[in-house]
Every structure is written in structure tokens, then in C-alpha cells.
Amino acid sequence: MSWSKNNNAHKTLWALITYFHKDTLQGQPFVKFADGGEWELGLVVKIAGNDSPEMIKDKAGAMATLLDEFFTGVFKTKYEKLSASVDENTARGDGIAAMSNALAQTDKKLKTVGDIVDEHYVFKGEVE
Amino acid sequence: MMNKGLFMLFKILLISTLLLFTKPLFAQVFDEPTARAKALKKCDSYNLPKLLCNALVTSFFDAAIESNEQGSLDNFEDYLSNNLKDNILKSDEVLNEVVFNSGLLSSKLEDSPLSLKFKAIDVEDDDTVMGLEFAYNREFARNYLNASKTMRRYYTFEFDVSGTVTQKAEENPRDFIEAKASFLGGAYTRIPTQPKMVTDIAQYYVDNIDDEVAQKAFWNAMDDVTKPLGGFTYFKYGIEAGFETEQDFDAKNTVITAFAFTQYESWDDGTFLGSLGLIPSARFALDEVNPNSETPRALAGDNSSYRRVSGELSLWMPISQYTGKSMFFTFNYRTYRELSANDVIKNANLDKYHLRTYTIGGPSGLYLSYTSGSLPFDLQSQQSVELGFKTYF
Numbered sequence: 001m002s003w004s005k006n007n008n009a010h011k012t013l014w015a016l017i018t019y020f021h022k023d024t025l026q027g028q029p030f031v032k033f034a035d036g037g038e039w040e041l042g043l044v045v046k047i048a049g050n051d052s053p054e055m056i057k058d059k060a061g062a063m064a065t066l067l068d069e070f071f072t073g074v075f076k077t078k079y080e081k082l083s084a085s086v087d088e089n090t091a092r093g094d095g096i097a098a099m100s101n102a103l104a105q106t107d108k109k110l111k112t113v114g115d116i117v118d119e120h121y122v123f124k125g126e127v128e
Numbered sequence: 129m130m131n132k133g134l135f136m137l138f139k140i141l142l143i144s145t146l147l148l149f150t151k152p153l154f155a156q157v158f159d160e161p162t163a164r165a166k167a168l169k170k171c172d173s174y175n176l177p178k179l180l181c182n183a184l185v186t187s188f189f190d191a192a193i194e195s196n197e198q199g200s201l202d203n204f205e206d207y208l209s210n211n212l213k214d215n216i217l218k219s220d221e222v223l224n225e226v227v228f229n230s231g232l233l234s235s236k237l238e239d240s241p242l243s244l245k246f247k248a249i250d251v252e253d254d255d256t257v258m259g260l261e262f263a264y265n266r267e268f269a270r271n272y273l274n275a276s277k278t279m280r281r282y283y284t285f286e287f288d289v290s291g292t293v294t295q296k297a298e299e300n301p302r303d304f305i306e307a308k309a310s311f312l313g314g315a316y317t318r319i320p321t322q323p324k325m326v327t328d329i330a331q332y333y334v335d336n337i338d339d340e341v342a343q344k345a346f347w348n349a350m351d352d353v354t355k356p357l358g359g360f361t362y363f364k365y366g367i368e369a370g371f372e373t374e375q376d377f378d379a380k381n382t383v384i385t386a387f388a389f390t391q392y393e394s395w396d397d398g399t400f401l402g403s404l405g406l407i408p409s410a411r412f413a414l415d416e417v418n419p420n421s422e423t424p425r426a427l428a429g430d431n432s433s434y435r436r437v438s439g440e441l442s443l444w445m446p447i448s449q450y451t452g453k454s455m456f457f458t459f460n461y462r463t464y465r466e467l468s469a470n471d472v473i474k475n476a477n478l479d480k481y482h483l484r485t486y487t488i489g490g491p492s493g494l495y496l497s498y499t500s501g502s503l504p505f506d507l508q509s510q511q512s513v514e515l516g517f518k519t520y521f
Contacts, residue, residue: 005337011335011337012334014337015330015334015337015346018343019347022347023405023449024448024456024490025448025454026347026448027449027452028448032338033337033338040493043489043491046407046456046458048443048459048460049458049460049487049489049494049497050462050483050485051440052411052462054387054389054411054440055409058364058389059391059442061362061364062316062360062362065316065362066360069316069318069319070350072319072321073318073319073322074322075327076327089271089282092272093267096270097270101241101265105243124331
């Protein structure tokens with residue numbers, strides 16, 4: 001489990017999380033990338049107190065889906081697992097499911113999701 | 129890496145043992161606060177999970193103090209043994225760090241549909257038992273239907289197993305295991321592929337991730353992407369079939385569930401939701417439950433199937449603009465009702481519940497929480513599924 005400034009997947013993940021939380025962050029002391037990795041996933045996914053496990057899982061799914069849309073639509077990332085037998089829809093489903101499972105572990109930190117993103121998406125500077 | 133960690137663990141235990149056999153010297157030179165602080169600081173440099181190192185050091189020095197207070201180090205070994213048990217074997221935090229969050233198992237589990245976690249569970253007499261929470265969630269290949277310009281629609285199949293087990297089933301207050309297969313469908317807002325200029329601004333921020341100006345430019349560019357879309361709509365529905373059971377698999381409910389979940393985030397500051405940053409999420413479910421003859425409900429004379437409905441509303445809203453600090457407000461409302469419940473259940477007031485929870489929190493944690501209402505038997509939310517099972521069968 002790493003959280004590195006040398007990893008574009010980790011940095012892109014944090015960049016998008018800052019945007020999804022800009023209403024909480026703006027006007028406040030700047031939160032650096034390293035500190036962002038320490039954010040609890042309950043905060044990242046916007047969990048309310050006493051949300052049921054089903055609600056948490058569905059909110060994590062919504063956040064994972066949103067990340068996938070921004071990765072591919074804005075950053076134009078490709079899917080790491082694309083192959084002759086894995087089409088784009090399957091790879092998209094795999095990426096969203098993996099991120100969703102990770103984000104639903106609400107007592108863990110954002111840095112635990114970085115490598116999972118890296119395993120499913122090809123970011124700038126990576127070789128497909 | 130693990131070998132070095134084990135070596136350090138061995139080294140600490142060796143030092144502890146040596147100190148046991150050098151009691152007089154230990155008693156003479158022992159400057160506890162300084163030695164403890166020095167040892168805890170050393171934990172930073174050891175290639176050992178820090179939580180484990182801290183627990184070892186704390187156990188050792190606490191045992192020294194406890195035995196010293198009795199004017200003798202004769203019971204040091206017992207104190208050390210008890211402290212190690214309390215601080216390591218009874219600490220889910222330390223066990224999770226050592227077993228699941230560091231080393232080989234951590235990397236194996238990271239991208240796995242299986243999650244494992246130790247959980248210290250409170251039981252009677254202020255005691256705790258160590259439970260193992262497990263969850264396996266596997267979504268099979270997702271199929272997308274004809275995508276429109278604004279929405280994606282999909283369907284898929286999923287398999288889930290989850291539960292908590294303890295060494296002895298009778299000691300498990302969260303004695304609940306659930307397994308289900310699901311057909312799921314959904315639809316959500318699609319982000320169109322953006323022009324190169326937008327990608328360049330976004331990538332510039334990623335390349336300069338701790339640059340505040342680049343962050344502001346990125347946020348502005350993303351606002352230009354999201355505003356025309358109005359908001360992010362996420363909708364999911366499904367039918368699930370599965371069973372709920374206990375650790376010994378005697379009592380069992382088969383359950384068929386239909387559910388729907390939706391979340392909406394407005395990206396338009398001109399709307400009520402957008403201006404507040406308020407994100408509502410809602411979930412509804414209808415269960416058909418068939419208990420077997422071993423369930424307490426059946427043993428009490430009622431093994432008929434029954435239906436239960438549940439609804440949940442969850443709100444999340446930033447309040448930084450009012451408080452001047454990074455803070456948010458949340459509200460959760462959960463309701464549960466057994467349909468056509470018999471008189472015994474109704475008279476015991478177990479056929480319905482409502483629970484409202486208000487919280488104020490921030491990146492550093494929870495500041496304030498208020499809950500009214502209750503779940504059956506006044507147990508709390510994480511146990512609600514277990515409650516549904518335990519109360520109604």
C-alpha cells in the first residue's frame with residue numbers, strides 16, 4: 001500500500017477527490033497530497049452517521065462510478081485489463097466494482113484505494 | 129521485509145526476557161518515563177508495524193510499573209502476560225494492522241473481492257471476544273445497454289457473502305451470516321469526453337498536485353464540465369435471493385429482496401440542492417422471509433413466511449461556509465416495518481422502528497452526533513441486519 005507523488009493514479013485520484021469535496025475545502029488551509037491520503041473513506045464517500053451497510057455500499061458504488069466517469073471522460077484514461085477477451089464494458093465494470101469494494105471500507109484511508117485505481121486504469125506516462 | 133519485522137519482534141521479546149532475569153539491575157536503573165519515551169520513539173525506526181511495536185513497549189513498561197507498585201518484580205511476568213493479551217490479542221486495531229494491513233496478506237487482499245477484519249465485540253461483564261468479520265463481494269461481467277449521450281445503463285449479476293464468526297458460536301453476539309445472489313441494474317449520468325484543453329488543465333494540476341493555483345484552475349475547469357450536465361444522477365435496483373443464518377447453520381431464513389437506491393448531486397449552484405451542496409440518497413427494500421423450523425420464531429410456534437419493508441434516507445451537506453471550518457452536516461433516517469405482523473410481535477413493539485441520526489463532522493472526525501428512536505432491542509445501526517434476523521425469526 002503506497003501513496004506516492006510519483007504515481008499518476010494516486011495523484012489523479014486525489015485531484016478528483018478535492019473537486020468532489022471543494023465545498024468543504026475551499027477557504028480552508030490547503031490540504032496537501034500526502035495529508036489527503038490520510039482521509040478516511042467514510043469522509044471521502046460522504047457517509048452519514050448510522051448509514052446502514054447497504055447504504056454505505058451503494059454510496060461507495062456511486063462514488064466509484066463518478067471516479068470512473070471522470071477518469072475516462074476528463075483524463076482520457078484507458079482500462080488496464082483491456083484485451084482480446086475483455087472488452088471495454090467488462091473492464092469498466094471491473095474497475096468500478098474494485099473501487100467500490102475498496103471505498104466501502106469506510107474506516108480505512110484514501111491511500112488504500114490508490115493502488116487499486118492504478119491496477120485498473122492506465123494514466124498518463126504509463127504503458128498500456 | 130517481514131523477516132526484518134519478525135527479527136525486531138524477536139529482539140524486543142528477547143530484551144524483555146533478559147530484563148526479567150536482571151531484575152535487581154532493572155530496578156536500580158529504571159527511569160520509566162524516559163525509557164518508555166525512548167522505546168516508543170525507537171518504534172519509528174523498526175521495520176515492524178508501529179501499532180504492534182507500541183503495544184509491546186506499552187505492555188512491557190506498564191507491567192514494570194504495576195509490579196514496581198507492589199515493591200517487587202515477582203509478578204512482572206504475569207503482568208506482562210496480561211498486558212500483552214489486552215494490548216495485542218484483544219486489540220482488533222493491532223491484530224488488523226499486523227495480520228491484514230501489513231505484509232504479504234495485505235497486498236493479496238488489496239484488490240481481492242474478499243475482505244477480512246478482526247473486530248473486538250463487547251459482551252457481558254465488560255468483557256470482549258475477538259470476532260473475524262468477513263465479506264466476499266463478486267460482481268460478474270457488467271453489460272451496458274445502448275448508451276445515450278447523457279446516461280449509461282447496465283445490468284449485472286453479483287454474489288455476496290458476509291458475516292462475523294468467533295471461536296465459539298455461543299460467544300458471538302453478532303451471530304449472523306448472510307449469503308445472496310443478485311440481479312442488479314442501474315443507470316447514471318455520463319461525463320462526455322472532454323476537449324484536449326480541459327484534459328491539459330486537469331493534467332497540469334495532477335503534475336503539480338500541491339499547487340493551490342493549479343487546483344483552483346482545475347476546479348474551475350471541472351465546473352465548466354459539470355454545470356451543463358445539471359447534476360450526477362445514480363440509480364440502482366435489483367432482486368436478491370439468499371439466506372441468513374447463524375454460525376452453527378441451524379436456524380436459517382431464506383430471503384428474497386427487491387430494492388432500489390438513488391443518489392443525486394446537483395452541479396448547478398442556481399438550484400436549491402446545488403446552492404447548499406446537499407446530496408440526498410435514498411434506499412427502499414421489500415423482503416419476503418421464510419424461516420426454517422429451527423428459528424426461534426418457528427420454535428415459538430410461527431414458522432410462516434412474512435414480509436418486511438425498510439426505507440432509508442441519507443443527507444450530506446457541507447457547512448464550511450457557515451462555520452468557517454471544514455465541516456459537514458449529515459442526517460440519516462431509517463425505518464423498518466414488518467407487514468401483517470402477528471399480535472405477539474406487535475404487542476412487543478417489534479414490528480416497526482424508526483431511527484434518526486444527526487451528525488456534524490469534519491476531516492478530523494466526528495464532532496457531534498444525536499440519535500433519536502431505536503432499532504429493535506435498542507441495538508445500533510451496524511447490527512441492524514443482525515437485528516432483523518434475531519428479532520423476527
